[in-house]
Amino acid sequence: QVQLVESGGGLVQAGGSLRLSCAASGRTFSSYAMGWFRQAPGKEREFVGHINRSGGGTYVADSVKGRFTISRDNAKNAVYLQMSSLKPEDTAVYYCAARFGLGGSTITTMYEYWGQGTQVTVSS
Numbered sequence: 001q002v003q004l005v006e007s008g009g010g011l012v013q014a015g016g017s018l019r020l021s022c023a024a025s026g027r028t029f030s031s032y033a034m035g036w037f038r039q040a041p042g043k044e045r046e047f048v049g050h051i052n053r054s055g056g057g058t059y060v061a062d063s064v065k066g067r068f069t070i071s072r073d074n075a076k077n078a079v080y081l082q083m084s085s086l087k088p089e090d091t092a093v094y095y096c097a098a099r100f101g102l103g104g105s106t107i108t109t110m111y112e113y114w115g116q117g118t119q120v121t122v123s124s
Contacts, residue, residue, distance in 0.1 A: 002026040002098045002113040009094060009118030012086055016122070020081040022096030022115060029077040030054070033104040035111055036070060036081045038092035038120075045095070050104025051079060059104065064090075086122045093117040 008020040022034070035050040048068065049060035055072045067086075072079040079096055097111035105111070 002029075002032065004096050004098060004113055004115035006094060006096055006115045006118040009120045011121045011123065014086060014088055014122055014124050016086050017082070017084040018086065018120060020083065020094055020096075020118060020120070022079045022081075024077045024079070024098065030074040032098040032100055032113075033102060034070075034072060034079040035097045035099065035104045035106075036079075036094060037097060037108060038090075038094045039117075040092040043092075045108055047106040047108075048081070048094070050099075050106070052103045053101070057103065059106075061106075083120070086120075088122045088124045091120060091122050093119050 003025045005023045033053050036048040037045050038048050039045040049070045051058045051070045058070045069082040095117045096115045098113040099111045
């Protein structure tokens, strides 16, 4: 089992920045690729980005490319989502997820474990 807890969400003005954290406990964190997803009210959960288990490879969705960055610290069992130039359309609950293996995926069903999410609200 892997337990995931997100933090760092909040209310921010458009153009601002936030850093989300996801703390993991349980089995060996470095065995898991990690993903970030988000879900806005009335919409399906969508892919934001993923990072491989070593942290050497990342991939983000086109909608956040150039604004969001994913990183991880395996010594701290944590993964991060640095968000900048935030827009009102980034408003959503943000979730981290863990997938056993080398690389991440853009598909929600490929992840075995999920956190409970943290709310990000961007005001215009």
